Amino acid sequence: MAKPKVKASSSHPTKNKESSFLRLPNEIRNMIYELLDLKLDKPIKVSSSKNTLINERSRRRRRYHKTGILRVNKQLNSEASPIFFHLNKFLIGNSPDTSNEEPNLEGLKQFIARVPAQNLDAIVNVELTCHFDPHRAYVSNSQWLDMTNILLKHFTGLRMLRLETANWLTYYHRLGGQNPGIDWWPINTHFDHEKRCADNRKTITKMLRTWLNSSAQHHVSLSDTETSKLRKLLDPLAEEQHKIKVLLEEYDKKMKKQTGS
Numbered sequence: 001m002a003k004p005k006v007k008a009s010s011s012h013p014t015k016n017k018e019s020s021f022l023r024l025p026n027e028i029r030n031m032i033y034e035l036l037d038l039k040l041d042k043p044i045k046v047s048s049s050k051n052t053l054i055n056e057r058s059r060r061r062r063r064y065h066k067t068g069i070l071r072v073n074k075q076l077n078s079e080a081s082p083i084f085f086h087l088n089k090f091l092i093g094n095s096p097d098t099s100n101e102e103p104n105l106e107g108l109k110q111f112i113a114r115v116p117a118q119n120l121d122a123i124v125n126v127e128l129t130c131h132f133d134p135h136r137a138y139v140s141n142s143q144w145l146d147m148t149n150i151l152l153k154h155f156t157g158l159r160m161l162r163l164e165t166a167n168w169l170t171y172y173h174r175l176g177g178q179n180p181g182i183d184w185w186p187i188n189t190h191f192d193h194e195k196r197c198a199d200n201r202k203t204i205t206k207m208l209r210t211w212l213n214s215s216a217q218h219h220v221s222l223s224d225t226e227t228s229k230l231r232k233l234l235d236p237l238a239e240e241q242h243k244i245k246v247l248l249e250e251y252d253k254k255m256k257k258q259t260g261s
Contacts, residue, residue, distance in 0.1 A: 026079075029079060030079075033080045034083060036066075036080070036083075038066060038067065038080070038087050038088075039066075039088055040066060043088070043089040043090060044091065045107075046090055046103050046108050047101070047102060047103050047104055047107035048107045048110070067084065078116075081118075081119050083122070084119075085115075085123050086122040086123070086157075089125040089126070090123055090125070090127070091126075091127050092126055092127070092128050092129070092151070093128065093129035093147075093164075094131050094140070094143040094147060103129060105143060105146075105147070108147070120154050121157040124157055125158075125159070125162075126151065126158055126160070126161055126162070127161075127164060128147060128148075128161060129166055130163070130164070130166065132165070132196075132200060134196065141200065141203040144203055144204070144207055145207060148207045148211060152210070152214055158218075159217055160219050160220075160221055161219070161221070162221040162222070164226060165204070165226065165229065201230075201233040202233075204230065204233055208220060208244070209237065209240075209241070212241050212244075219243060220243060220247065222251075224251065227247070227248070227251045231248075235248070
């Protein structure tokens with residue numbers, strides 16, 4: 001995985017002790033930035049303005065300490081920020097909660113407007129959560145496609161997309177628990193679950209197909225629970241997408257090993 005390069009600065013530091021670091025060659029400074037512990041302990045939620053990166057760093061001492069290099073001056077921020085964005089994982093979603101609790105579309109719009117393009121380009125790892133509102137099914141499906149297109153347009157360095165679904169089936173496991181392979185059962189009977197599930201599978205399939213077809217360097221990651229939940233759409237998609245086929249083969253091997261069959 002290619003690492004972001006330090007952008008050469010056009011400034012001319014004065015000859016004093018404070019600028020001695022800046023007099024080092026760009027390549028040496030880049031090596032020093034990579035040695036710093038800029039990877040946070042948890043992924044960064046892309047949510048509302050109350051949860052901006054700056055405020056999040058200010059509230060949490062450990063994050064504040066790790067990102068101290070980004071606040072020394074504008075030049076160091078410009079040079080080290082791409083590495084920070086490259087190392088960390090970002091959580092994006094369409095949660096109806098517009099507070100700072102869950103990733104939401106309003107936060108994503110603010111994030112794109114606030115973060116310089118070179119930092120967006122440095123992001124390589126995103127987890128995308130697709131929330132489903134049964135009362136606004138069409139809107140939910142449209143938002144999922146919008147998020148996919150936003151990633152392709154603005155996150156040009158993105159390579160790994162981890163997909164999570166939240167309430168999109170409005171189903172629970174029939175027997176409870178998190179055991180893969182158990183049938184899913186509707187939470188309530190006020191909606192046409194079969195049609196909604198079919199529509200959701202169609203939209204998720206389109207998202208994954210668009211993502212994988214847009215670049216040979218694009219990959220998809222799914223948890224075991226998500227793989228089990230999305231199996232009905234993944235099986236036909238695997239016939240045309242080799243990466244999905246490999247993902248399912250690895251999942252099946254893992255399940256067989258766990259069950260001893």
